[in-house]
Structure formats: C-alpha cells, structure tokens
Amino acid sequence: MHFLEKELNQLIQFWDEEPDALHTLRSSAFKQYKEVGLPNRKWEGWQFTDFSTLEKTSYRLASHGDLPPVQETLPTITNCNRILIINGNFQENFSVLPDKVTVQTLQHAYATNPEIFNKAVVDNSNPFHNLNTALMNSGLAIIVENNAVIDHPIHILYYTTGLTDPVMNNPLFLIVAGADTETTIIEHYAGATNVQYWQNVVTNIELSNNAVLNHTRIQEEDHNGSHIADTVYSLGKDAQLNAFHFASGSSLYRQNIQVNLASSGASSMVNGLCIAKDHQHLDQHIIINHLKENCNSNQLFKYILSDTSAGVFNGRVIVSEGAQKTDAQQTTRNLLLTDKAMAHSNPQLEIYADDVKCSHGSTTGQLDENALFYLRSRGIDVRTAQLLLISGFAKEVMETITNTNIDTYIDEKLTTWLENIGVTL
Amino acid sequence: MLQIKNLHVEVEDKKILNGIDLHIKAGEMHAIMGLNGSGKSTLSNTVTGRENYTVTEGDILYNNESILDWKPEDRALAGIFMSFQYPTVIPGVNTTYFLRAAVNAKRKHNNRKEYDAANFLKFIKSKLEEVEMDTAYLKRSVNEGFSGGEKKRNEILPILTLEPALAILDETDSGLDIDALKIVAAGVNKYLRDDRAIVIITHYQRILKYLEADYVHVLINGKIAKSGGENLAEQLEEKGYSWLDN
Numbered sequence: 001m002h003f004l005e006k007e008l009n010q011l012i013q014f015w016d017e018e019p020d021a022l023h024t025l026r027s028s029a030f031k032q033y034k035e036v037g038l039p040n041r042k043w044e045g046w047q048f049t050d051f052s053t054l055e056k057t058s059y060r061l062a063s064h065g066d067l068p069p070v071q072e073t074l075p076t077i078t079n080c081n082r083i084l085i086i087n088g089n090f091q092e093n094f095s096v097l098p099d100k101v102t103v104q105t106l107q108h109a110y111a112t113n114p115e116i117f118n119k120a121v122v123d124n125s126n127p128f129h130n131l132n133t134a135l136m137n138s139g140l141a142i143i144v145e146n147n148a149v150i151d152h153p154i155h156i157l158y159y160t161t162g163l164t165d166p167v168m169n170n171p172l173f174l175i176v177a178g179a180d181t182e183t184t185i186i187e188h189y190a191g192a193t194n195v196q197y198w199q200n201v202v203t204n205i206e207l208s209n210n211a212v213l214n215h216t217r218i219q220e221e222d223h224n225g226s227h228i229a230d231t232v233y234s235l236g237k238d239a240q241l242n243a244f245h246f247a248s249g250s251s252l253y254r255q256n257i258q259v260n261l262a263s264s265g266a267s268s269m270v271n272g273l274c275i276a277k278d279h280q281h282l283d284q285h286i287i288i289n290h291l292k293e294n295c296n297s298n299q300l301f302k303y304i305l306s307d308t309s310a311g312v313f314n315g316r317v318i319v320s321e322g323a324q325k326t327d328a329q330q331t332t333r334n335l336l337l338t339d340k341a342m343a344h345s346n347p348q349l350e351i352y353a354d355d356v357k358c359s360h361g362s363t364t365g366q367l368d369e370n371a372l373f374y375l376r377s378r379g380i381d382v383r384t385a386q387l388l389l390i391s392g393f394a395k396e397v398m399e400t401i402t403n404t405n406i407d408t409y410i411d412e413k414l415t416t417w418l419e420n421i422g423v424t425l
Numbered sequence: 426m427l428q429i430k431n432l433h434v435e436v437e438d439k440k441i442l443n444g445i446d447l448h449i450k451a452g453e454m455h456a457i458m459g460l461n462g463s464g465k466s467t468l469s470n471t472v473t474g475r476e477n478y479t480v481t482e483g484d485i486l487y488n489n490e491s492i493l494d495w496k497p498e499d500r501a502l503a504g505i506f507m508s509f510q511y512p513t514v515i516p517g518v519n520t521t522y523f524l525r526a527a528v529n530a531k532r533k534h535n536n537r538k539e540y541d542a543a544n545f546l547k548f549i550k551s552k553l554e555e556v557e558m559d560t561a562y563l564k565r566s567v568n569e570g571f572s573g574g575e576k577k578r579n580e581i582l583p584i585l586t587l588e589p590a591l592a593i594l595d596e597t598d599s600g601l602d603i604d605a606l607k608i609v610a611a612g613v614n615k616y617l618r619d620d621r622a623i624v625i626i627t628h629y630q631r632i633l634k635y636l637e638a639d640y641v642h643v644l645i646n647g648k649i650a651k652s653g654g655e656n657l658a659e660q661l662e663e664k665g666y667s668w669l670d671n
Contacts, residue, residue: 368515370513371513371518373513374567375526376496376497376498376501377474377475377497377500377506378530378583379498379530379531379534379587380498380530381498382498384530388518389518391518392515392518392566394517395516395517
C-alpha cells in the first residue's frame with residue numbers, strides 16, 4: 001500500500017513538534033507492518049475476512065483541516081460527560097469533562113507520560129496494530145485518578161462527516177482506570193458521509209487494582225466506512241471489567257479484543273451484540289488470557305444477520321498453567337434471518353491448569369417456527385411476531401447493560417434497525 | 426359456525442386425517458376424544474392454520490367461508506382460538522408485551538381503540554383474578570418458568586382476553602390437579618354463550634365431569650369412529666378405546 005508510506009513520510013516530515021523517539025517508533029512500526037502486509041485468507045485467525053478492498057482506495061490521513069461544519073444532529077446519550085472528536089480532531093470546546101479525569105492529546109501525553117504508550121504500541125500478531133502505531137494521528141489519553149468514582153459515563157463520540165475525499169484515521173486511545181475507581185466509558189464511532197473512509201483504531205485499557213470499569217463500545221459507522229479495531233484490556237488485582245460491544249455499522253468490520261487477567265481476583269464480562277444487513281461483514285476475534293489464579297471471565301456474543309451479511313466470531317480462552325481456580329464461560333449465538341446470511345463461529349478453549357471450570361457453547365439458527373406460530377395463532381401478524389422474537393433473542397445480552405441510558409440508546413438503535421430489516425427464513 | 430368436510434390431512438407426507446366430518450354450531454360444546462396418535466392435535470393444528478399441515482382433500486368452513494387459504498393470524502382475528510397442549514416457551518419476549526400485542530391486534534381488527542400500557546394493565550389484572558393467577562407472572566417471558574398447572578391456566582387466559590367465537594382446547598386437562606381443573610372448567614363454562622362454541626380435545630373423560638359437552642366424538646386412526654352424547658364418554662371410560670377399534 002504505497003499511499004500509506006507516503007502518508008507516513010509526510011507525517012514524520014511535517015509533524016515537527018513530535019520528538020525523535022516517536023518518529024523512530026513510527027518508522028520501525030511501519031517497517032514491521034510492511035514486512036507482512038495486510039492479512040490474507042491464508043493467515044490463521046484472519047481467514048474469514050477479505051481485507052483487499054482496503055488496498056483499492058488511496059486514503060489520506062485526516063488532518064486538522066478536516067473540520068467541516070456539522071450539519072446533522074450528533075448522536076447523544078442522556079446524562080453523560082462528553083468528549084467530541086470530529087474527523088479525528090478533538091473538540092475540546094464542545095467537550096464536557098468530569099473532575100478527577102485527565103484527558104490529554106497524544107502529543108501531550110507522549111511529552112509528559114511516555115510510559116503509558118509502552119504497552120499500547122507495536123503488536124506483531126496484528127499488522128493493523130503496527131499500522132496504527134506508525135500512523136497514529138488522533139485519539140486521547142484518558143486517566144482516571146486513583147479512588148475516583150465518576151458519576152456519569154464519559155461518552156467519547158468519534159464522528160466522521162462531510163468528507164470530500166477518502167480519509168483514514170488511526171486513533172489511539174490510552175485509558176487508565178486508577179486503583180479503586182469506578183468509571184463508565186462509552187467509546188462510540190459513528191459517521192455520515194458519501195465518501196469512503198477507514199478507521200484503524202487501537203484502544204488500550206488498563207484497570208488498576210480494584211478498579212471497576214464499564215466499557216461500552218458502539219460501532220455504528222456509515223456504510224461507506226471500514227472499521228478495524230484492536231481493543232486490549234489489562235486487569236489488575238480484583239479489578240472488574242464489564243464490557244459491551246455493540247456493532248451495527250460499516251461495510252467491513254474487524255475487531256480484535258484481548259483481555260489479560262493479569263492478577264488474581266480479576267473478573268471480566270465481555271458481551272456483545274452485532275446486527276448486520278446488506279453485504280456487511282462483521283468479524284470479531286476475542287482472546288481471554290487467564291494468567292493468574294482465581295479470575296473469572298464471561299462472554300456472551302449474539303449476532304443477528306440479515307440479507308447477505310456475514311458474522312464471524314472467534315473466541316479463545318487460554319488458561320495458563322498457574323491460573324488455578326479459573327472460571328471461564330463463553331457463549332455465542334447467531335440468528336440468521338435469510339438463507340444468504342452467513343455465520344462463522346469458532347469457540348476455543350486452551351487449558352493448561354487442572355483445577356478450573358470452563359465451558360463454551362455456540363448455536364446458529366433461525367427464528368423458532370413453533371414460537372412464530374404461537375404468536376400468530378393469537379392474532380399477531382407475522383411481521384410483528386418476527387420482530388418480537390428477534391428483540392427477544394437480543395434481550396438476554398441487552399439485559400447485561402447496566403446503565404439505563406446506554407441501554408435505551410442501543411435499544412432504540414436496534415428497534416429502528418429492525419423496522420427495515422428483511423426476514424425470509 | 427365450523428364445518429369440517431371430508432378432511433384429509435398429511436404431515437410430512439404421512440397421512441394423519443382420513444376424512445373427518447364435523448359440524449359445530451354456535452352455542453355448542455363438543456368433545457373430541459382419542460388416544461395419542463389418533464389425529465386430535467393434527468385436527469386442531471389444521472383448523473388454526475399451522476404450516477406443514479397439508480390438506481389433501483376436503484374443506485374447512487368457518488361461518489360458511491372456506492378458510493384453507495387463511496393465515497393463522499387471520500383465523501385468530503376472525504375468532505378461532507386454540508389453546509396449546511405444550512405452550513411454547515419464548516425466552517426474551519415479555520408476557521405483558523405479548524398479551525397486549527395480541528389484545529390490541531384484535532381491537533384494531535374490530536376498529537376499537539388500542540390499549541395503552543396503563544389501560545392494558547388495568548384490563549389484564551381483572552382477567553388474571555378470574556383465573557386466580559398472580560400478577561407477578563406478567564413480568565416473565567412468555568410461558569417461561571411456569572409449573573404445569575400455571576401453563577394451562579395461562580392458556581385459558583386468552584379466552585377471557587381475546588373472547589374468541591370458537592375455542593379449541595387441546596388437552597387442557599392433562600397435567601392439572603383437581604383444583605386447577607375446576608378453575609379451568611369454571612372459566613370454560615363461563616365463556617360459553619349462544620354465539621360461541623367450544624371444542625374440547627382430550628384423552629380422558631375426567632374434565633367432562635365438570636363440563637357439559639353436547640356431543641362427544643371418538644377419533645381413531647384419523648377418522649371419527651363414533652359420535653354421541655355425553656354418555657359416550659362414560660361408556661368409553663368403562664370399556665376403553667379398544668371397544669370401538671373394529
């Protein structure tokens with residue numbers, strides 16, 4: 001991808017305020033990216049997704065100039081602090097930041113606190129991650145002070161709009177939840193544009209000892225968008241992660257999620273709902289690393305697939321030798337609404353400790369004919385009956401969203417989505 | 426009200442009903458008795474329009490109109506109701522929401538104003554009292570977590586809420602203890618009027634002790650082997666189904 005190299009050189013040349021160390025980091029990450037290139041279908045763990053479309057368009061990196069007037073109403077979630085980013089540009093004046101939370105641009109964070117970058121940059125198992133390190137041009141460091149209880153969720157809205165030529169953004173979010181904190185963060189991607197764009201996101205989230213973090217990720221990019229993401233969580237002692245990943249947008253979506261249960265007593269719940277139509281391709285790979293004893297992890301992922309869309313779920317739970325008393329549960333369920341929709345599910349368990357409780361399960365099916373007839377035999381028309389059953393399918397996972405305002409937001413998205421959806425099975 | 430004429434039905438290429446004739450008039454209660462596999466449930470599923478029950482011969486007339494091409498929901502809105510022998514559990518679909526959707530579909534069909542949430546709650550609570558059901562059940566998913574008896578009472582509830590003209594009760598008595606049976610029977614008796622009809626489908630004569638059926642039909646191998654008055658049920662109880670086998 002020649003255009004990316006050009007973008008990198010421009011970035012290094014013109015971003016004068018960046019320290020040399022950062023330039024070196026970018027160059028070496030790009031070199032590593034170039035050695036392997038984009039994943040192809042022969043790669044283990046990448047075989048269900050075709051990334052070649054990304055090479056067919058010459059994207060340029062978004063810059064400070066990409067700030068058109070925003071015509072449309074921005075998505076809002078009630079009762080939240082807000083961080084607004086338009087086409088990669090942090091809009092501090094339109095952001096509402098809570099006390100006890102430090103928000104810094106990447107340049108600022110690198111100048112004052114470079115060590116928080118260490119774990120977040122360069123990952124040779126994922127070329128997109130290396131590309132992000134090379135080209136990181138937006139994103140923020142968000143640090144929650146020790147002992148802070150943040151009352152209202154921090155809603156990060158990353159909005160793409162009004163593009164005139166194909167644009168790429170490489171956001172890097174470095175989130176640190178200090179010890180004994182309680183925080184809810186919504187990482188929200190949305191867009192409205194007639195031009196193709198590509199988001200290549202890395203989010204690194206660290207939960208210090210005893211931190212409780214609710215992380216909701218909402219991906220509802222425009223269908224002209226491709227969204228690639230690598231989300232990495234590291235949990236300290238007795239830390240508790242409740243994550244919910246909702247995805248309904250973009251034509252091409254691939255997210256890698258990694259949860260490192262790095263100290264004893266940590267627990268993670270990582271759930272998700274993916275809804276897809278038309279030719280959308282939504283692919284998620286999840287790795288839960290049980291590294292220490294007495295940790296537990298729960299996963300529940302649901303996919304609702306219509307038209308000719310495809311959903312991929314690859315979930316791997318790895319229990320290391322020392323991780324005794326691990327409790328790990330993993331479930332994935334796919335609902336196919338047409339006979340052309342496709343689901344690939346691959347739950348995996350790798351266990352190297354003997355005193356553990358682990359389970360996994362995967363189902364793929366259509367709407368239950370008996371349930372459909374039951375509802376219709378009570379006078380409910382077939383369309384209403386189908387929608388009732390689809391919402392019912394989503395409910396089990398929707399119920400795990402504890403914040404009512406977030407739940408309401410996603411529920412409304414689901415309801416609107418369902419109004420236009422085709423069901424032929 | 427309902428006329429079944431020479432009805433032949435196949436399910437997955439297997440012949441189940443082999444020429445049923447039945448005429449049910451308004452104000453009547455009919456009981457259809459038979460052993461497992463005699464075709465009782467096939468008959469009720471066919472009348473209510475379930476897919477994969479293929480009518481190969483004959484006709485079903487409802488108020489003198491053939492309903493073979495009607496969708497299940499259209500039959501329901503026209504007043505045909507069937508209680509399920511095994512009510513389908515529907516996880517994630519809230520009972521109140523489901524009941525309200527059904528009642529409002531009917532009200533819309535009758536050009537009446539649909540209930541909002543508050544009005545519906547008032548309405549449904551009064552109906553729950555009639556079948557001695559706890560309102561806590563409204564918060565559950567449809568048919569989830571019920572005991573056997575609760576499930577059956579739940580199947581009687583729509584008779585009171587949807588007020589169908591023709592109610593087909595499929596094995597409503599099986600699995601009920603005597604107290605629940607009495608409540609169900611009382612509900613059924615209260616429901617019957619000159620402009621309504623009831624079909625009780627049952628294996629046993631037990632529920633007929635609490636209900637006054639005008640006609641009893643015995644179904645064997647997909648055909649009505651014998652029809653008669655209520656004493657037919659008593660004879661059947663005494664002599665067993667083998668009495669009619671030949």
